[in-house]
Amino acid sequence: MEKIRVTIWNEFRHEKTKENVKAIYPDGLHATIKAFLDKNEDLEVRLAALDDPDQGLPDDVLENTDVLLWWGHMAHGEVSDVLVEKIRQRVYSGKMGLIVLHSGHHSKVFKAVVGTTGNLSWGRDQKEVMWNLMPSHPIAAGIPDHFTLTTEELYCEPFYVPQPDALVFGSWFEDGFIFRSGLCYLRGAGKVFYFQPGHEFCRSFYNPYVQ
Ligand code: ZN
Numbered sequence: 107m108e109k110i111r112v113t114i115w116n117e118f119r120h121e122k123t124k125e126n127v128k129a130i131y132p133d134g135l136h137a138t139i140k141a142f143l144d145k146n147e148d149l150e151v152r153l154a155a156l157d158d159p160d161q162g163l164p165d166d167v168l169e170n171t172d173v174l175l176w177w178g179h180m181a182h183g184e185v186s187d188v189l190v191e192k193i194r195q196r197v198y199s200g201k202m203g204l205i206v207l208h209s210g211h212h213s214k215v216f217k218a219v220v221g222t223t224g225n226l227s228w229g230r231d232q233k234e235v236m237w238n239l240m241p242s243h244p245i246a247a248g249i250p251d252h253f254t255l256t257t258e259e260l261y262c263e264p265f266y267v268p269q270p271d272a273l274v275f276g277s278w279f280e281d282g283f284i285f286r287s288g289l290c291y292l293r294g295a296g297k298v299f300y301f302q303p304g305h306e307f308c309r310s311f312y313n314p315y316v317q
Pocket of ligand 1 (some may be wrong): 208209259304305306
């Protein structure tokens with residue numbers, strides 16, 4: 107069977123500069139994601155980072171990626187517009203799926219592919235209850251009707267994005283706010299998923315349901 111070729115792109119700056127982030131994700135949060143994805147025999151997973159040559163995504167890597175995961179936060183502006191356009195074209199042509207994580211809502215990639223500002227509100231880290239709003243969706247397979255993240259960054263509505271093609275998860279936060287936390291978009295012939303957990307100071311990528 108042909109394996110699904112996954113590339114996890116991480117800005118990979120906080121983990122090098124902030125001790126408390128390094129303590130949670132010593133090899134970068136992308137390496138933590140790879141460690142659990144590698145348990146799937148049908149996936150072939152590689153890592154890419156902003157400071158790698160060609161910002162981690164030279165043409166031969168991009169052209170051999172079936173699903174791209176994207177995590178960025180402090181350096182969205184450094185990502186090359188040429189690269190963003192190549193990613194957009196590859197998604198729209200149906201050759202690659204895109205999963206945008208957490209603060210990637212403000213990445214050039216998310217904004218260009220989905221067509222949005224990606225603006226939202228945020229607040230202090232707190233308990234989040236993530237609800238499975240679409241149990242029939244493949245992304246929600248095996249997920250209970252809800253699960254709790256002990257600490258995650260508050261993201262809240264209004265989230266200025268187009269109506270999603272599927273709303274898979276919705277979250278409630280301890281301070282009373284709600285957020286659409288798992289959204290699917292069809293763009294061109296491609297598929298996009300935005301998933302909210304993954305603040306660099308929290309441990310969400312160790313949660314089995316997030317994984
Ligand atoms: Zn964050």
